[in-house]
Every structure is written in C-alpha cells, then in structure tokens.
Amino acid sequence: MAEKRKVNRCTIAATQGRGSDVIVIGAGLSGLLAAVYAVKAGARVRLIATGWGQQIVSPGWISVCDRADDDVIAEVRGYAALHPEHPYALAGLDALVCALDLLQDIAEEIGEPVAMRPRDGHNLRLPTMLGALQTPLLAPAGIAAGDLTEVEEPLLIVGFAGWRDFYPALVAGNLSAQGIAARPLTVSLPAERGSWDDWPADLARRFDDSAFRSAVLRQVQPQVKGAARVGFPAVLGMARHAEVRREFEAGLGCPVFEIPTLPPSPAGARLSNGIRRWLLRQRARVQIGHAVLRGNVENGRCTGVEVGALGHANPFYADTFILATGGLYNGGIQSDEAGRLWEPIFGFPVSGPPSEGRADWYQGRLLAEGGHAIHGQTGLRVNAQMQPLDGDGAPVLENVFAAGHLLAGFNPLTDGCAEGVALATAYKAVSAALAARA
Ligand SMILES: Cc1cc2nc3c(=O)[nH]c(=O)nc-3n(C[C@H](O)[C@H](O)[C@H](O)COP(=O)(O)OP(=O)(O)OC[C@H]3O[C@@H](n4cnc5c(N)ncnc54)[C@H](O)[C@@H]3O)c2cc1C
Structure with missing residues (x-):
C-alpha cells in the first residue's frame, strides 16, 4: 500500500539569496x-x-x-x-x-488560500462545468470545497438565467448519472446589470457588490431544501471573494463551493x-x-x-x-x-x-x-x-x-x-x- 503522507513544511534559508x-x-x-x-x-x-x-x-x-x-x-x-x-x-x-x-x-x-484533502495526500475529486470529475491535488479553497470524495448529498447546482458560460442542468444531470445526487437551479441576475455575454471575471466583479449578490442570494435561499452543499460557477467575487463565500454560506446555512467555468478564470x-x-x-x-x-x-x-x-x-x-x-x-x-x-x-x-x-x-x-x-x-x-x-x-x-x-x-x-x-x-x-x- 502506498505510504500516506502530508506535504511537509520546508524552511527557506532567508539569507541564501541576500545581495543577489x-x-x-x-x-x-x-x-x-x-x-x-x-x-x-x-x-x-x-x-x-x-x-x-x-x-x-x-x-x-x-x-x-x-x-x-x-x-x-x-x-x-x-x-x-x-x-x-x-x-x-x-x-x-x-x-x-x-x-x-x-x-x-x-x-x-x-x-487566497488553496486547500487539499486533509491528512491523506490523495487527489481531490472536483466537479467540472460539464459535470465530469477532475482530480487535482490542490485547489483554491472555494473550489476545493466541492470535493466529492466523501459525498455529502444532495448537491444544489446554481446557474444564472441566460448566461452562456454555465449550465446547472448539465452539471447536475451528469453528476447524477455518476451516482452523485444533484439538482439544478437557475436564478436571475439583477436585470439592470449583467448580460448573456458577460465574462466570468466581469460577473465575479459584480459579486463584489453587496446589493448584487444579495439579489442572487435571496432567490437561492428558499430553494436550498435540504441540500448538503450548494455549488455556483466560480464567479463568487473578485476582490471580495472570501467575504462573498462566507456570506453565502451563512445565508444558505450550508457549505458553498465553486465550479470552474470558461476562461478567464477569476481564481487565477x-x-x-x-x-x-x-x-x-x-x-x-x-x-x-x-x-x-x-x-x-x-x-x-x-x-x-x-x-x-x-x-x-x-x-x-x-x-x-x-x-x-x-x-x-x-x-x-x-x-x-x-x-x-x-x-x-x-x-x-x-x-x-x-x-x-x-x-x-x-x-x-x-x-x-x-x-x-x-x-x-x-x-x-x-x-x-x-x-x-x-x-x-x-x-x-x-x-x-x-x-x-x-x-x-x-x-x-x-x-x-x-x-x-x-x-x-x-x-x-x-x-x-x-x-x-x-
Ligand atoms: C485552459 C487551460 C487549462 C489547463 N488545465 C490544466 C490542468 O487541469 N492541469 C494541468 O496540470 N495543467 C493545466 N494547464 C496547463 C498549466 O496551466 C500550464 O502548463 C502551467 O500553468 C504553465 O505555467 P508556466 O509558468 O510554465 O508558463 P505560462 O503560464 O505559460 O507562463 C509563461 C509566462 O511567460 C511570459 N513570456 C513568454 N515570453 C516572454 C518574453 N519574451 N518576455 C517576457 N515574458 C514572456 C508570458 O507572458 C507568461 O507570463 C491548463 C492550461 C490552460 C491554458
């Protein structure tokens, strides 16, 4: 059996490069x-x-x-x-x-913390925007929170009406086909802001605005209905990402995770x-x-x-x-x-x-x-x-x-x-x- 090991902490010789x-x-x-x-x-x-x-x-x-x-x-x-x-x-x-x-x-x-699985040094199992699974070792914490290794179901997968870069029914359908219970939900983006061809980075910046995100949160809250986790496209804030995720978790009463979508990548x-x-x-x-x-x-x-x-x-x-x-x-x-x-x-x-x-x-x-x-x-x-x-x-x-x-x-x-x-x-x-x- 493969040896179990966590990534060690390494010390950097702080003077090694001095003067160079x-x-x-x-x-x-x-x-x-x-x-x-x-x-x-x-x-x-x-x-x-x-x-x-x-x-x-x-x-x-x-x-x-x-x-x-x-x-x-x-x-x-x-x-x-x-x-x-x-x-x-x-x-x-x-x-x-x-x-x-x-x-x-x-x-x-x-x-902008990145996370890996605790203790065992195994790969994460993360959903993609097609509802497939990818297995990287680390990911930004909001994306890593979607780890499906020990599946807490059902998942609620949220997308935005008319937005071209993320389809919750596709994600949920393909996850369900792999035995991971997931249901889709489509909510509206505040009408006066945003359009079908917004890029993920545009949308991420809009989520930095508290009125914008509250309008989205209010629509999701009544639909949580026993979901163990709620997944969103990876656009939950740019400058205020950690705050947005905290606010969504508090407002929805369960863990919230992000699913990477098309470029450009707000996480990157x-x-x-x-x-x-x-x-x-x-x-x-x-x-x-x-x-x-x-x-x-x-x-x-x-x-x-x-x-x-x-x-x-x-x-x-x-x-x-x-x-x-x-x-x-x-x-x-x-x-x-x-x-x-x-x-x-x-x-x-x-x-x-x-x-x-x-x-x-x-x-x-x-x-x-x-x-x-x-x-x-x-x-x-x-x-x-x-x-x-x-x-x-x-x-x-x-x-x-x-x-x-x-x-x-x-x-x-x-x-x-x-x-x-x-x-x-x-x-x-x-x-x-x-x-x-x-
Ligand atoms: C859409 C996409 C998805 C990917 N998914 C995965 C994945 O799931 N798993 C995986 O392992 N890998 C993946 N990769 C590949 C991985 O991201 C890259 O291999 C890795 O990030 C490369 O890093 P790098 O720093 O070597 O080079 P790069 O990220 O290519 O950076 C090169 C840098 O050099 C600069 N540069 C080039 N020429 C010059 C010059 N003459 N003067 C000054 N600057 C210059 C560029 O501007 C850039 O800043 C993916 C890549 C893409 C595009």
Whole structure:
C-alpha cells in the first residue's frame, strides 16, 4: 500500500539569496513561485513578463499527478524513478514538496488560500462545468470545497438565467448519472446589470457588490431544501471573494463551493493579482506587459536582458536569470510553417519531434489518445540544476535556469501534472541559482 503522507513544511534559508539580483522572466505559476521564493530567500527580484500566464485561463486548481489513485507524492516518486528525463525526476521530490508548501503559504498570506484533502495526500475529486470529475491535488479553497470524495448529498447546482458560460442542468444531470445526487437551479441576475455575454471575471466583479449578490442570494435561499452543499460557477467575487463565500454560506446555512467555468478564470486572476501586490510590498519590481527581447551573453554568462518598452529596448542587469516563459502556448517557444522550433530570448536548443517539417506534429484526431508529438516532445532539455543544455548535454549558460511548461520530458497537455511541474521546477531553479552564488 502506498505510504500516506502530508506535504511537509520546508524552511527557506532567508539569507541564501541576500545581495543577489534575480530577474524572473514570465508571470505564470512558475515565474510567480520563483519570484516569491527568491524574495523570501532575500534576493532583489525583478519579474518581467509580456502578460499573465496560463493560470488566468485555466481552472485554478493544481494538478500534480491527476491519475494517482492514492498517495500522490508516492505515485510521483515511483513515476520519476522510471522516467529520469521527466522534470519531476530532474527537479527531485523535495522540490515538489517544498514548492507545494510554498504555494500554500503564499496563497494564505495573500488571502487566497488553496486547500487539499486533509491528512491523506490523495487527489481531490472536483466537479467540472460539464459535470465530469477532475482530480487535482490542490485547489483554491472555494473550489476545493466541492470535493466529492466523501459525498455529502444532495448537491444544489446554481446557474444564472441566460448566461452562456454555465449550465446547472448539465452539471447536475451528469453528476447524477455518476451516482452523485444533484439538482439544478437557475436564478436571475439583477436585470439592470449583467448580460448573456458577460465574462466570468466581469460577473465575479459584480459579486463584489453587496446589493448584487444579495439579489442572487435571496432567490437561492428558499430553494436550498435540504441540500448538503450548494455549488455556483466560480464567479463568487473578485476582490471580495472570501467575504462573498462566507456570506453565502451563512445565508444558505450550508457549505458553498465553486465550479470552474470558461476562461478567464477569476481564481487565477485573484492569485496573480494577490502575488503581484505581495511582490510589490516586498519591494520587488514587477513589469507585466513588457517582453524580454533577448539576453546579452559574455563568457558563458548572461549579463542582462533587453526589454521592449516605450518603443525601444531597455537593458536590465542581474546575477541570475530564471526563464519561465511557458512553452509553445505562451511565447516561450516559437514555431513556423517550415517546422522550425526556437527559444527566442537566448536561442537555447529546443527538442522537438524528430521528423523534418510538421508532418508528424499532430495525430489525425484532436483528442487523440496519448496526445500529439508536438506537445509531448517539445521543450528545453535541462540538467538537475534546471540549466538548459546544449546538444552535448553541457549547460549553455552558467547563470540561466529554466522552469515550467518550457521544459522537455513531459506532455503538459495530457500528463495531468503541468502545474506540479511548473511549481517544482521553479523551486528547484531558484534553489540551484542561489546555491550557485553562495
Ligand atoms: C485552459 C487551460 C487549462 C489547463 N488545465 C490544466 C490542468 O487541469 N492541469 C494541468 O496540470 N495543467 C493545466 N494547464 C496547463 C498549466 O496551466 C500550464 O502548463 C502551467 O500553468 C504553465 O505555467 P508556466 O509558468 O510554465 O508558463 P505560462 O503560464 O505559460 O507562463 C509563461 C509566462 O511567460 C511570459 N513570456 C513568454 N515570453 C516572454 C518574453 N519574451 N518576455 C517576457 N515574458 C514572456 C508570458 O507572458 C507568461 O507570463 C491548463 C492550461 C490552460 C491554458
């Protein structure tokens, strides 16, 4: 039987990075966690990103190993032992455990707590907007409150009349078909505000307004009728999310949870904005909206990066650089119609499907089992310090460390671990970078 274990608490050597200047490129989960870690370790940090990363369009939960039936960390350990090129194997299990711990700490600190199942380290079982079940390890507390591991039934699933992004009958119908008793309820949004094509983030901001949410709450109250829990689309407030959820739980007399819906993701926006404000309070520099154009290199080291802003390239200098620019989906790796793949800032070698051109990039079916070669075989090869490697397996630059979706060795679309990889490799990249300076 798999060993039961809770994610440990890890200590950060608060002086490890003292005096060092770290530039983090990218504001996805990987870049944000790297910046938080480097700040907590005492470094002076500048975060530069073209825009926010994928967390603002993804559900907001953290997949570490979705397929694990029992202890998630034990499953990852077994998998890593068999796949030495996988980023989990390279970063090591300690980095994953510490990264999850750091994420929980910072999320708590910024008032956007994430939760996992108490005690046993197993995956959550969370309903999706189609009424299917997903199994991430952690999720924002409001989403994690929908965990169906020990089902308290029946569920009441609430949606909004005429809103295109969430259908309570679909959710409840598909949950019921899996033996989870759920009934749908559709209520109206206050008429003078809101429309069918509101985005989830628009609606989340409207729930920050107490008159708006009271109008919704009043319609749900008489319909609770013995429901053990009430689920809403994940739009319960933006700036006042915790307050909205508390108010709904008090008003409905039972736990309230959120179900992620279509992008953009209020949960991801809350986390991103909360970390951005935290970094600024710690006197880190945060430049969102500025692309890093290229890295300047001398004698095997990066001396600085050039950043496109105000119509020209501005140089920024540091001792250490964390490259967390995402993969093909966020600009970290570029491609063209001839089938070339390249990393645009440093020109690091990119592994990809072996054939010339694009012929083998995709299988015939969009949802092909095993995914597509272009997603599973593309990325930067790194060593255990997260340094990008050349064709001979040697680090290209001494002081540049890569993390996240950008890396080779896994399929971020099908493996159910992309968020865990983003966090673990960011943690390892910063640890290695600071240790190299010490
Ligand atoms: C809709 C959706 C659903 C998902 N669901 C899941 C899921 O259920 N489970 C799972 O494991 N994974 C899921 N993922 C994938 C997962 O979210 C990502 O793999 C992970 O968040 C990637 O994080 P990252 O920090 O490595 O990169 P990204 O989030 O891609 O961030 C890259 C950052 O780099 C910046 N950048 C790029 N180029 C430059 C440049 N030249 N200069 C400056 N900045 C630059 C970008 O602006 C961005 O801030 C999902 C993704 C999406 C889009």
